Amino acid sequence: MKITFITGHLCKERHALLNELALDLGELGAKVTVLTGFPSRRISEEVKNYYLDHPVEQISENVVVKRIGSRGGEGEGLFDRMIKYLQLTKELYKEAKKTPTDAYYIYSSPPFLGWMGAKLAKYAPTLYNAQDLFPDTLMRIKGLKESNPLIKYFRYRERKAYQGNTRIVTISEEMKETIASHGCPKDKIDVIYNWADTESLHHVDRKDNALMSELGIDKDGFIVSYAGDIGLFQGWPVIVDAAKKVHSQNSQIRFVIIGSGSYKQKLEQQIKDENLDFISVYPLQPASRLSEIYSIGDLELVSIEPGLSKMALPSKTFVIMATGSALLSLVDQSSDIARMIKECDMGYTLEHGDADALAKTILQAYEERSLLAKKGENAKAWSRINSSRKTQTIKYYNILSEIAHNVIK
CATH class of the missing domain: 3.40.50.2000 (Glycogen Phosphorylase B;)
Structure with a gap:
């Protein structure tokens, strides 16, 4: 099974869960191509420069990471970042369309990727992982109301994303209820808690x-x-x-x-x-x-x-x-x-x-x-x-396998 894994940024220093999911999908036998941008925030200059120098990186036998888009960083202010994220989403969409795949895994950051997933579903089944719910978070940050024209537009696009993607995964029962309240059928939404490496993490006296x-x-x-x-x-x-x-x-x-x-x-x-x-x-x-x-x-x-x-x-x-x-x-x-x-x-x-x-x-x-x-x-x-890593990541693999083989849940 070929999986195209799409996220705004992926580096093991900042995005451990995404890095582990990609690796585990590969270990389970999938051929994974990760399409992502160049990370820049909340990492050291040394780490940032490493990824700038490695636009294509083979991180395991079955997982290759391709970094595309702007090398100029994610932007400083909220508006600047949103423009950068829109540009990155367009670049990822272009690359995803020409990448042979049986299924797309799409992360919810930056928030426009869900909209992109609804379009990509015409080419292969999509699994949209809603880790943060947009525009709810934007409303909280900026104190915006549902009556705001921008929020109304984002709500419209959000409904299209939930309707257009093949399946939705989120990370809590409460978030599932929120997604369902915005027009997504509950039987289309799975809940998979995020995980921790229970084998290596331990208490230190x-x-x-x-x-x-x-x-x-x-x-x-x-x-x-x-x-x-x-x-x-x-x-x-x-x-x-x-x-x-x-x-x-x-x-x-x-x-x-x-x-x-x-x-x-x-x-x-x-x-x-x-x-x-x-x-x-x-x-x-x-x-x-x-x-x-x-x-x-x-x-x-x-x-x-x-x-x-x-x-x-x-x-x-x-x-x-x-x-x-x-x-x-x-x-x-x-x-x-x-x-x-x-x-x-x-x-x-x-x-x-x-x-x-x-x-x-x-x-x-x-x-x-x-x-x-x-x-x-x-x-x-x-x-x-x-919430062990292997228990949770295999759930993603099973859903991707289902949708790749057109199994209706």
């Missing part, structure tokens, strides 16, 4: 955590840790407010934040201005150190603002579970994440937005810290069964 030593993180005391995107959707004002309330009652509890993103500078400035020395911020770390990263905290924080679980799911949740750490989740309580944590006793979960409730939960966890190791073990056990 603090005394053995070299990353903590390198960053100068004190290994004593109680730590609430966050690692990932320091962006607009995590609700940082509430988190910082809660941290201040916690510190006023227990100075043994500290907060460690690792990552990069659009809110990082503002967060660091607030820490400096208010002398919040119990909150420390560190640079983004390589994916090769995930076990150390997600073993830093007594609690590992997952945060997404209210209402967002209907359109996005923090994939790092599954990495934290695979690492065997207790979770502290600030998510909609109707979400898949909240349900998992409650049912399997993996940590603590509460609605985002209430700094007092968050502070109370952290102080409660401190008092119950002898229970946290067991909660981490529960998370690890759940991940081995429900």
Whole structure:
């Protein structure tokens, strides 16, 4: 089976899930051609230059990556990036049409690829992987309403994408409901959770955590840790407010934040201005150190603002579970994440937005810290069964096989 794998950008340093999916499809016997752009954001200059120098890369026996389009980066502002993404989508469409294939796998970033998939379905069956729901995310970022003419147009194109692609895969039951509410038949939508490498990820004892030593993180005391995107959707004002309330009652509890993103500078400035020395911020770390990263905290924080679980799911949740750490989740309580944590006793979960409730939960966890190791073990056990890499990627292979052989679900 020949699979044409289409995504805006693919590099193992930033897009681990996509890289692993392509490799696993190849290991399962598919001949995979990845069509993608040149990555530029949130990677080092050395990594960026490597990919500029390798427009065609054979990453395994059955997987070849072809990078096309602009070499000038993804753009800085939102409007600039959208123009760049439109241009890249056109280039990918041209290349995809002339690539012999039995099925297309199409990722949802940049968002215009779903529209492209509806056109490509005339040439071969398509599997559209809706990891982020557009224009819902744009509405949230810009505060736009459904009545906005631009949103009305995007909604129209979104419906066309759901109708035109052969099958849809998304990553949570809530997101499936959202997609169905925009005109896609439910029996056309599959849910496949994102995965983590449950074989290699593991919990690292603090005394053995070299990353903590390198960053100068004190290994004593109680730590609430966050690692990932320091962006607009995590609700940082509430988190910082809660941290201040916690510190006023227990100075043994500290907060460690690792990552990069659009809110990082503002967060660091607030820490400096208010002398919040119990909150420390560190640079983004390589994916090769995930076990150390997600073993830093007594609690590992997952945060997404209210209402967002209907359109996005923090994939790092599954990495934290695979690492065997207790979770502290600030998510909609109707979400898949909240349900998992409650049912399997993996940590603590509460609605985002209430700094007092968050502070109370952290102080409660401190008092119950002898229970946290067991909660981490529960998370690890759940991940081995429900979100291992091989278990999840073979689901994609099976759906692609079905549509490639015209099997109607």
